[in-house]
Amino acid sequence: MPPERDTPATDPWTPLRRMTPARIGLGRRGDAPPLEAVLDFQLAHARARDAVHAALDVDALAAALEGRPHVAVRSQAPERGTYLRRPDLGRRLExxxxxxxxxxxxxxxxxxxxxLSATAVQRHAVPLLNATLARLPGFRVAPVVIATQARVALGDEIGAAIGARLCAMLIGERPGLSVADSLGVYLTHAPQSGRRDSERNCISNIHQSGGLSYAAAADKLAWLMAEALRLKLTGIGLKDEQQAALPEA
Structure with a gap:
């Protein structure tokens, strides 16, 4: 008779799988992982590759802004292949x-x-933007900038050129094998070319598949922005001391 297989009720890994999307306790069939686990991994890998290589639909993103003033720009990387090979060009404005x-x-x-994930920006950037702006009464906010082939530091040049005291860069994060559409936010006070990563605050893992919600991310971003203007700094000098909201019972 074939050996008995663990069921969800008897598998000791089941409680841990409920707590994380990580691939743990996959088991094996003979000397290989189960076919289902192999196919799931291949699908996740394909989604991550698609997210990296996908082109941002600028027109659709602009339409989602529903009339909010905006301008589209691009970095000095002429196309996706160059962007991936030359990160330095993605940091400079055309x-x-x-x-x-x-x-x-x-x-x-x-x-x-x-x-590194146009998919994340396409899905999550505008809802997060709207939620954040609703929490910033009285802020003088410049027209939204939509940037393609962009790295985080591109916001420094944009912020300096436009005359903004703060730059909030909502950008697609590097896809993983659990989430391919995770959005990150990088906040920089007094943006200018040459800013270091230690001079920014980052909010990451914003998505709707178990990540940080739009409301929670907007609360955190609005708090950081107000504190950044009050203290005139961001980065390691600006500690996130916002009172975390307890989850509803």
Whole structure:
């Protein structure tokens, strides 16, 4: 008779799987993982690759802004292949795009950038933007900037050119094998070329598949933005001391 297999009721790994999307206790069939686990891994890998190589639909993203003023720019990386091979080009704005940026005195500019997952920005950037703006009464907010082939540091040049005291870069995070559409936010005070990563605050893992919710991320981002303007800094000098909301029973 074939050996008995664990059922969900008898498998000792089942309680742990309920607590994490990590691939644990997959078991084996002979000397290989179970076919279901292999196919699931291949699907997750394909989704991650698709997210990295997908092009941001700028027109659809602009339409989702529902009339909110915006401008589209691009980095010096001419296409996706170059962007992936030359991170330095993704950090610099295409010179012709400088003319498209409106100048003014703004408290903040929001940059919606494809990063390493255009899928994440397409799905989550506008809902998070709307939730955050609702929590920032009185803020002078510049027109939204939609940036393609963009790295995080591209926001420094955009923020400096547009005249914003803060730059909030909403950007697609590097896909993993659990989530391919995770959004990150990088907040920088007094943005200018040459800012270090230690001079930014980051909010990560924003998505609707068990990640940080739009409401929770917007609460945190709005709090950090207000504190950044009060203290005139971001990064390691700005500690996240916001009172965390307890989950509802």
């Amino acid at each position: 010179p012709a795009c400088l003319e498209a940026l409106p100048r003014g005195e703004w408290d903040a500019v929001f940059v919606l950038a494809d990063g």
